[in-house]
Amino acid sequence: MTWLVTGGAGYIGAHIVRALSSAGLAPVVIDDLSSGHEAFVPSGVPFVEGTILDRALVERTLRDHDVEGVIHVAGYKYAGVSVQRPLHTYQQNVEATRIVLEAMQAADVANLVFSSSAAVYGTPDVPLVTEDLPKRPASPYGESKLIGEWLIRDQAIALDGALRHTSLRYFNVVGSGDPVVYDTSPHNLFPIVFEKLLAGQTPRINGDDYDTPDGTNVRDYVHVADIAAAHVVAAQRLAAGEPVEAAYNLGSQNGLSVRQIMDAMARVTGIDFTPEIGPRRPGDPDRIVATGDLAARDLDWKNRYTVDEMVRTGWEARRAASLV
Structure with a gap:
């Protein structure tokens, strides 16, 4: 029996694929490579190139590989850009999730x-x-994820318990658990800073007058290997028929400020820089940090990496890619 990872050629998905393999669960990947990379998929893992908007392809993949469960990672993950591309965001995140659920029902997954x-x-x-x-998403991206949770909940009710599920909620995923895999997003803080440093440019902080100890906003930064491990435990609990919550926060409990991240970047990379200070971005809150208590109880969730280790693993993977 195998687990299908949608978006398994992406940054987070590829780490989940590796974690599944390490846990003795056979993964299979489907990815349209719109933001993923086939090179991120480990050798020997079945890879299906295609969109999950293709119901026939998803159903065929489920049947051909005797899939017992799906880890649905694929999606359009750019919250800021989703404001300019709401229809695309809903197609990729809501319609695609509906199709995955439909294919799962047809294939008895x-x-x-x-x-x-x-x-x-x-x-x-x-x-x-x-x-x-209370859920009050502030972007089409956040709305699309919430609707995805609703779709899954309603399908489970309609199938009278024949669909077992859980949703994992998290903020800023960083670092690397494998030197082959790194974050290639043009919108995330770590890759933005790495690219600036590699180009000999100075990274920028967007606003230093927030209501936080050092004036820069505080966010949840969690290591991608920890995120992947939690997905695997969730899959194992579902397959074993063990109880799970409908949703879990994978939170850091404490959070890190942007200035703390910048200090760690300089410390770990050995590149001494003083970040430029730019204006605030509209709508950026002072602090967003989640608790991970429920996930710690059920999914062995914990933060196993310091901020320096988060930076070091991400930096080493990004620099390794430059040498290829």
Whole structure:
């Protein structure tokens, strides 16, 4: 029996594929390579190139590989850009999730781990985000993830328990668990800073007048290997028929400021720089940090990496890619 990873050629998906293999669960990958890279898929792992908007392809993949569960990671993950591309975002995240659910029902696949997002909470006004906090997404991306959770919930109700599922919500995923795989997003803080440093340019902080100890906004940064491990435990619990919550936050509990990240970047890379200070980005809250208590209880969730280790693993993977 195998687990299908949609988006398994992407940064997060490729780490989940490796974690599945390490746990003795056979993965198969489907990815359209719109943002993923076939080179991220380990040798020997079956790879199907194609879009999950193709229902026949998804169903055929499920049947051909005797899939027992799906880890649904594929999606359009750019919250800021989703404001300019709402229709594309809904197609990639909502319609695609509906199609995956439809194909799963047709192929009698009963287990689903959904890669959701803490963006479903919007801009919370509490120090720590918990799973029961009201959902007020502030972008089409966040809305699409919340709708995805609703679709899964409603399908499970319609199938009277024949679909077992959980959704994992997280914020800023960083670092690398394999020197072959690194974050290639043009919108995430770590790759933006890495590219600036590699080009001999100075990274920038967007605003230093927030209501935080050092004036820069505080976010949840979690290591990609920890994220991958939690997906695997969730899959194992579903397959074993063990109880799971409908959703879990994979949060850091404490958070890190952008200036703390910049200090770690300089410290770990050995490149001494003083970040430029730019204006605030509209709508950026002072602090968003989630608790991970439920996930710690059920999914062996913990933060195993310091900020320096997060930076070091990401930097080493990005530099290794430059040498290829």
